[in-house]
Amino acid sequence: MEVDRRLILNGIVATGLVGLPGSASFASPGLASDVEEAGLPKLRTIALVNDEVEQSSFLQGIAATSQDTAVEIIRADFSVDFVRNLKRLLRSGQSIRIIGLVDDGTGAFIIQMARATGARLPWLAQHAAREGTPSHHVMNAGTSDLAFHSLFADAQSWPEALGSMLVLFDRGHVAATHSLSSTSITPSLTGAFVSFLILS
Amino acid sequence: MAAQNSTVLPRGVPQQAFQQAVDKFRALLGEDNVLLRDEQLISYRKVMMPKPAEDFAPSAALIATTVEQVQSIVAICNEYKIPIWTVSTGHNFGYGTAAPHDKGQVVLDLKRMNRIIEVDPVMCTALIEPGVTYQQLVDYIQEKGYKLWVDPPAPSAIVGPVGNTLDRGVGYTPYSEHFMFSCGMEVVLANGEVLRTAMGGVKGANTWQVFKWGYGPYLDGLFTQSNFGVVTKMGLWLMPEPPVFKPFAIKYQKDEDIEALVEMFRPLSINGVIPNGVVLVGTLYEASATIRRSDYVTEAGATPNAIIQRIRDEHKIGAWTAYAALYGTTEQVDVNWKIVTDQVKASGIGEIVTEEQAGQEPAFKYRADLMRGNMTMTEFGLYNWRGGGGSMWFAPVAQARGSETLKQVKLATQILNRYGLDYVGEFIVGQRAMHHIIDVLYDRNDLDEMQRAHDCFAALLDEFAKQGYAVYRVNNVYMDRVAEIYGPEQRRINQTLKRALDPNGIFAPGKSGITV
Numbered sequence: 255m256e257v258d259r260r261l262i263l264n265g266i267v268a269t270g271l272v273g274l275p276g277s278a279s280f281a282s283p284g285l286a287s288d289v290e291e292a293g294l295p296k297l298r299t300i301a302l303v304n305d306e307v308e309q310s311s312f313l314q315g316i317a318a319t320s321q322d323t324a325v326e327i328i329r330a331d332f333s334v335d336f337v338r339n340l341k342r343l344l345r346s347g348q349s350i351r352i353i354g355l356v357d358d359g360t361g362a363f364i365i366q367m368a369r370a371t372g373a374r375l376p377w378l379a380q381h382a383a384r385e386g387t388p389s390h391h392v393m394n395a396g397t398s399d400l401a402f403h404s405l406f407a408d409a410q411s412w413p414e415a416l417g418s419m420l421v422l423f424d425r426g427h428v429a430a431t432h433s434l435s436s437t438s439i440t441p442s443l444t445g446a447f448v449s450f451l452i453l454s
Numbered sequence: 455m456a457a458q459n460s461t462v463l464p465r466g467v468p469q470q471a472f473q474q475a476v477d478k479f480r481a482l483l484g485e486d487n488v489l490l491r492d493e494q495l496i497s498y499r500k501v502m503m504p505k506p507a508e509d510f511a512p513s514a515a516l517i518a519t520t521v522e523q524v525q526s527i528v529a530i531c532n533e534y535k536i537p538i539w540t541v542s543t544g545h546n547f548g549y550g551t552a553a554p555h556d557k558g559q560v561v562l563d564l565k566r567m568n569r570i571i572e573v574d575p576v577m578c579t580a581l582i583e584p585g586v587t588y589q590q591l592v593d594y595i596q597e598k599g600y601k602l603w604v605d606p607p608a609p610s611a612i613v614g615p616v617g618n619t620l621d622r623g624v625g626y627t628p629y630s631e632h633f634m635f636s637c638g639m640e641v642v643l644a645n646g647e648v649l650r651t652a653m654g655g656v657k658g659a660n661t662w663q664v665f666k667w668g669y670g671p672y673l674d675g676l677f678t679q680s681n682f683g684v685v686t687k688m689g690l691w692l693m694p695e696p697p698v699f700k701p702f703a704i705k706y707q708k709d710e711d712i713e714a715l716v717e718m719f720r721p722l723s724i725n726g727v728i729p730n731g732v733v734l735v736g737t738l739y740e741a742s743a744t745i746r747r748s749d750y751v752t753e754a755g756a757t758p759n760a761i762i763q764r765i766r767d768e769h770k771i772g773a774w775t776a777y778a779a780l781y782g783t784t785e786q787v788d789v790n791w792k793i794v795t796d797q798v799k800a801s802g803i804g805e806i807v808t809e810e811q812a813g814q815e816p817a818f819k820y821r822a823d824l825m826r827g828n829m830t831m832t833e834f835g836l837y838n839w840r841g842g843g844g845s846m847w848f849a850p851v852a853q854a855r856g857s858e859t860l861k862q863v864k865l866a867t868q869i870l871n872r873y874g875l876d877y878v879g880e881f882i883v884g885q886r887a888m889h890h891i892i893d894v895l896y897d898r899n900d901l902d903e904m905q906r907a908h909d910c911f912a913a914l915l916d917e918f919a920k921q922g923y924a925v926y927r928v929n930n931v932y933m934d935r936v937a938e939i940y941g942p943e944q945r946r947i948n949q950t951l952k953r954a955l956d957p958n959g960i961f962a963p964g965k966s967g968i969t970v
Binding site: 332333334336337338357358359360361362363365366367368369370372374375376378380381382384385389391393394444445446448453 | 491492494497499500502507517543545547552565589612746752829830831832834835836837838841843897898899900
């Protein structure tokens with residue numbers, strides 16, 4: 255099953271599918287910021303990605319798990335417009351879940367913007383994947399590092415397992431992702447990244 | 455009662471006393487503004503410093519919005535001996551971000567104390583609160599139609615003038631020396647009194663934001679890079695928008711060219727021909743706007759010189775690129791442009807690049823934006839050069855002499871390479887002195903590399919100190935070490951002031967190496 259068809263079938267809102275022409279970013283004039291105007295659900299779930307993460311299996315993991323959830327995919331970047339719109343979104347008073355896997359530079363200011371707007375971060379982790387060997391550091395003190403580490407770190411495709419886990423993270427169904435087996439044919443992720451779940 | 459981050463307490467404060475203080479904070483601020491849960495506090499310990507994040511875990515964070523709340527918080531902290539670490543926007547990237555000095559300190563987060571109290575378009579001044587960001591101030595100025603510029607540091611949009619000025623940060627326009635272009639402060643002292651410095655102490659004065667010095671000892675400096683009070687308002691001077699702004703770059707191909715280019719730029723800076731903070735950018739700093747190290751090499755260790763040369767050749771980046779700008783009327787800019795171009799031509803080295811020639815080239819646009827006071831986030835690309843979230847600014851001061859630059863670059867490169875890290879640096883020239891800004895970038899995911907970065911920074915401090923050089927600002931991990939370098943007399947005076955102004959030591963213990 256091709257990636258894009260599977261994403262649509264699982265209900266990911268096509269405000270611009272990453273990897274296809276016209277991927278959405280906060281700078282896109284067409285992206286609705288008003289929930290009702292867009293006909294979007296009251297709890298918005300957003301996947302924030304950039305660079306090679308867009309092409310990775312992270313989004314597949316989200317798609318595989320978000321059966322009853324519309325997920326908007328937004329590309330993070332270094333534009334001032336992105337920063338302004340993210341801040342506006344986090345301050346909008348809407349209930350928003352942002353699941354993200356981005357590079358270090360973008361992650362640096364996104365995390366601090368979450369703090370600046372009073373959002374909560376039930377999940378924050380750093381990942382490095384160099385020469386095929388990934389390593390993960392989960393920052394949350396409220397749970398056992400080891401327990402969460404094993405939930406995705408041992409998976410054949412950690413980005414896919416991570417995406418899947420984060421969709422369910424704050425809903426008490428984390429364990430369900432452990433058996434996820436990747437059918438991904440996307441390239442493996444290399445580099446350093448930050449993952450987060452932001453709730454506002 | 456919300457679950458607490460209960461394993462973390464302020465040093466020397468028993469659980470019961472802390473809980474009593476928390477109850478009083480809640481009664482004062484409301485439960486939503488007393489942050490205790492890990493999901494609320496985790497971002498305060500997302501650090502770039504070479505120690506585990508847990509070492510910087512606050513016990514709580516308090517969100518205050520008024521001076522009266524700050525006064526009441528101070529009273530509670532005195533009662534229970536709770537140490538508080540104050541942040542304005544908390545975006546002090548590379549110098550500690552929003553993390554307290556010690557585990558367990560309570561963060562006093564002034565992000566929502568963010569009123570723009572006044573902008574005077576005639577006097578070109580502003581009076582603002584700590585939580586105001588540069589973006590907020592720019593939006594306000596534009597909305598009002600005022601022809602005024604701001605001078606942000608590189609992270610621009612999300613950082614704030616008050617916090618950056620209190621840490622004596624610098625920018626890139628003619629108003630680059632931020633503390634010099636501040637005027638008047640309001641400070642909550644540890645005894646609860648509110649001090650308005652300089653002309654602010656005179657009842658009915660309208661000169662608080664126009665005349666810096668006031669009468670008697672100049673107190674404003676005491677509250678910069680210190681822990682003697684909580685600043686709740688600050689006056690700023692804003693630059694009138696010039697009729698003409700002409701940014702330009704000059705590319706230099708050889709590492710040793712920096713000596714000649716500094717000797718050329720210094721008189722132009724001192725004589726006012728080039729009025730802004732001229733930046734001399736090294737290859738890797740310039741490259742980071744568009745390139746990652748992993749595009750060229752994946753092995754650990756310092757990037758080989760052959761690779762650096764390849765980057766220069768393939769991306770047409772000089773060994774040094776000088777960015778500067780001219781400001782003024784058409785007549786003024788034309789005269790100064792002729793002076794600059796004649797000097798460059800006479801030097802026989804350097805290729806001038808104008809804004810028109812640069813087109814949409816990202817590195818030039820980034821620098822032009824900074825020199826124009828525009829908002830830009832391009833600086834964050836630096837963190838992707840090596841990846842892994844580690845970054846510390848090593849920023850020694852130098853005389854604005856060519857010989858000093860090369861000496862410092864060679865020393866820094868030698869030490870960084872010894873620890874398997876890269877020289878990623880630039881100089882900001884301010885007439886007689888230069889800030890040498892080096893980003894010690896490393897991968898926090900690699901514990902060995904993190905340890906090397908820690909040791910490297912310590913070696914940089916020590917070996918530069920042996921040559922008579924010291925940094926102008928530093929992150930939490932090294933504040934004590936830098937205070938040592940500045941000598942026992944300064945430490946004793948700072949401690950004397952601390953004991954007089956904050957006898958219970960509640961304000962930011964450890965900041966700049968100062969404790970009671």
